[in-house]
Amino acid sequence: MGDVMEKFSRNQRVSAITKLLVENPNKIVNLNNFTEIFNAAKSTISEDVVIIRDIFNKLKVGNIETISGASGGIKYVCGVSEEEKEKFAKKLCLILAEKDRIIPGNFIYMTDIMYNPEFVHEAAVILASNFNDTEVQYVVTVETKGIPLAYEVAKMLGVELIIVRRDSRVTEGPTVSINYVSGSGKRIQSMSLARKAMKRGSKCIFIDDFMKAGGTALGIVDLLREFNSELIGIGVLVDSMENKSKLISNYISIVQFNGISEGGSAILVPSKNIEK
Amino acid sequence: MGDVMEKFSRNQRVSAITKLLVENPNKIVNLNNFTEIFNAAKSTISEDVVIIRDIFNKLKVGNIETISGASGGIKYVCGVSEEEKEKFAKKLCLILAEKDRIIPGNFIYMTDIMYNPEFVHEAAVILASNFNDTEVQYVVTVETKGIPLAYEVAKMLGVELIIVRRDSRVTEGPTVSINYVSGSGKRIQSMSLARKAMKRGSKCIFIDDFMKAGGTALGIVDLLREFNSELIGIGVLVDSMENKSKLISNYISIVQFNGISEGGSAILVPSKNIEK
Numbered sequence: 072m073g074d075v076m077e078k079f080s081r082n083q084r085v086s087a088i089t090k091l092l093v094e095n096p097n098k099i100v101n102l103n104n105f106t107e108i109f110n111a112a113k114s115t116i117s118e119d120v121v122i123i124r125d126i127f128n129k130l131k132v133g134n135i136e137t138i139s140g141a142s143g144g145i146k147y148v149c150g151v152s153e154e155e156k157e158k159f160a161k162k163l164c165l166i167l168a169e170k171d172r173i174i175p176g177n178f179i180y181m182t183d184i185m186y187n188p189e190f191v192h193e194a195a196v197i198l199a200s201n202f203n204d205t206e207v208q209y210v211v212t213v214e215t216k217g218i219p220l221a222y223e224v225a226k227m228l229g230v231e232l233i234i235v236r237r238d239s240r241v242t243e244g245p246t247v248s249i250n251y252v253s254g255s256g257k258r259i260q261s262m263s264l265a266r267k268a269m270k271r272g273s274k275c276i277f278i279d280d281f282m283k284a285g286g287t288a289l290g291i292v293d294l295l296r297e298f299n300s301e302l303i304g305i306g307v308l309v310d311s312m313e314n315k316s317k318l319i320s321n322y323i324s325i326v327q328f329n330g331i332s333e334g335g336s337a338i339l340v341p342s343k344n345i346e347k
Numbered sequence: 348m349g350d351v352m353e354k355f356s357r358n359q360r361v362s363a364i365t366k367l368l369v370e371n372p373n374k375i376v377n378l379n380n381f382t383e384i385f386n387a388a389k390s391t392i393s394e395d396v397v398i399i400r401d402i403f404n405k406l407k408v409g410n411i412e413t414i415s416g417a418s419g420g421i422k423y424v425c426g427v428s429e430e431e432k433e434k435f436a437k438k439l440c441l442i443l444a445e446k447d448r449i450i451p452g453n454f455i456y457m458t459d460i461m462y463n464p465e466f467v468h469e470a471a472v473i474l475a476s477n478f479n480d481t482e483v484q485y486v487v488t489v490e491t492k493g494i495p496l497a498y499e500v501a502k503m504l505g506v507e508l509i510i511v512r513r514d515s516r517v518t519e520g521p522t523v524s525i526n527y528v529s530g531s532g533k534r535i536q537s538m539s540l541a542r543k544a545m546k547r548g549s550k551c552i553f554i555d556d557f558m559k560a561g562g563t564a565l566g567i568v569d570l571l572r573e574f575n576s577e578l579i580g581i582g583v584l585v586d587s588m589e590n591k592s593k594l595i596s597n598y599i600s601i602v603q604f605n606g607i608s609e610g611g612s613a614i615l616v617p618s619k620n621i622e623k
Contacts, residue, residue, distance in 0.1 A: 226464035
């Protein structure tokens, strides 16, 4: 206690606070955390935060919001400029149009994209920034390919991820299962979720890699109903326009897939429905 | 071109550079990126980076490494102090010892932990910091529960994730499948991976949620052999000591599971094998 407490410069504090905020998106951090770490007055930390907020806003890379009240503090909210969104969507279109991505059955091979943290992070920021203002409590996905993207969106929104299984596993206790009809394949499939995976009466968003007719999303609505919970939004990386009559209408996507060209490569364009 | 270029303060640059580095772990960023964004000399940016490196080192929250040469630059490498590792392991032990986590069959319910970005991020930094000095090219996991953790480790190491499937899916092209014997259950299971998922001759680490006898890890070794690739490390969240004779020896874990107490809760202790 008699020791001389270490002093930190404003530059050092600004760097450390930036790191902690960016690593904990949408989580409220009380300023007292920082006054203790840095042995600094609350007013000093507040000034540090203003600097961080200003540069994030200037560069359009998110915002620092202030939450007042007893459990208040500050939080980092992700964001991305319109230019960066468009740049990313165009890059994705080019990559997915590579000829050797077409797999027998006219599928696009996109596993490498869905499992590449650099792509996943950028896509997640774009999708998550649409739901920052909602009261979402869980991000839901169906195994397997959309899991990393859904995880990153959950992280950006500061909420838990829920992975719906295609079978029920013994290690998760009692499960709820439903059957649904995939809109494109007309096949009956099932999905299941552990009873204890979700609090009843929750608001959820559904994140996936690819949307065809929307049968899976409709199945999620049914499954959530069993938990007295509600689907308040849907976001996908690729929206297939080959299925013109969608079973659902309210969703966002990053790129649209318009079938395979005569030359044998996928035809893709940036989606128009990524609003603010 | 005739415009007056915007000027940024050191505080602002330090914040923005910190954000970009922390969001791209283990990725080399050329300093020219920053000189352009901030309209600043390279020497100025270098001084900014020194400030960031100093505070990261001081707080033991990682390092900024300098890579020389034509394709050189700087990169953020994740790190965590011994105290933080222990604090996290102890917290995890307490949470997993909650009585209502025991599921018939003496499993521990830990899905909520495995899908909670806050926990996953902390665990991933601890595991990844053991492999920063290796030449790892892929982080491999088997679906489903370990995927978020493996994804975060891959992100921290700046490499791609590979998810081995329990069945082969039509949308991934030709696949390689192997059978393996689970060391605990003595059951024969299969795992498969798309031919194009991995470059031949790669170095990989395997990340999973729970290790019993190590049968799955041994299966991964066999599968990787089909790709002429090598398993150079293994990291798991929970290591079950109920299986004393392990099929593999070289791995790290965060906590050890020592069975169920007479009172009906899991007995757990922090692992001793997290070196560094």
